Amino acid sequence: MAIGPLERDHLKDSKIIRVSRKRQITIPLEYFENLDLGTEVECSLENGSIVIRPLRRHVSDEFSVDILKDLVAKGFSGDGLIRQFEIEQANFRGAVRRMAEDVDKIAEGSIPSATFADIFGSEN
Numbered sequence: 001m002a003i004g005p006l007e008r009d010h011l012k013d014s015k016i017i018r019v020s021r022k023r024q025i026t027i028p029l030e031y032f033e034n035l036d037l038g039t040e041v042e043c044s045l046e047n048g049s050i051v052i053r054p055l056r057r058h059v060s061d062e063f064s065v066d067i068l069k070d071l072v073a074k075g076f077s078g079d080g081l082i083r084q085f086e087i088e089q090a091n092f093r094g095a096v097r098r099m100a101e102d103v104d105k106i107a108e109g110s111i112p113s114a115t116f117a118d119i120f121g122s123e124n
Contacts, residue, residue, distance in 0.1 A: 027052070035054050041053060041054060070088075071084050
């Protein structure tokens with residue numbers, strides 16, 4: 001299939017890559033290095049395109065030590081500690097996801113924002 005002049009302009013910053021029979025692709029080395037990709041990436045469908053992004057640590061990962069300290073203080077240990085940690089971490093991720101969804105809704109004006117007093121009450 002021939003590529004027209006307008007399509008060539010679009011490809012200046014793009015590369016054509018082959019999709020294997022197993023639906024696998026190879027990310028060009030310069031993209032891989034430029035984005036500092038690790039062993040996993042985030043993949044999503046956006047406006048009819050597949051978007052591949054570097055996988056960034058979840059916010060809950062930054063609080064893992066705090067979650068563990070709290071669970072140990074509550075008496076968890078061994079396998080019980082591991083099970084409860086997984087539950088707490090999943091709950092934390094869910095809460096962060098819901099907050100991010102609310103931020104998007106506030107930004108688009110579909111829900112009102114809350115004030116400090118709404119959330120924590122008045123200081124009096």
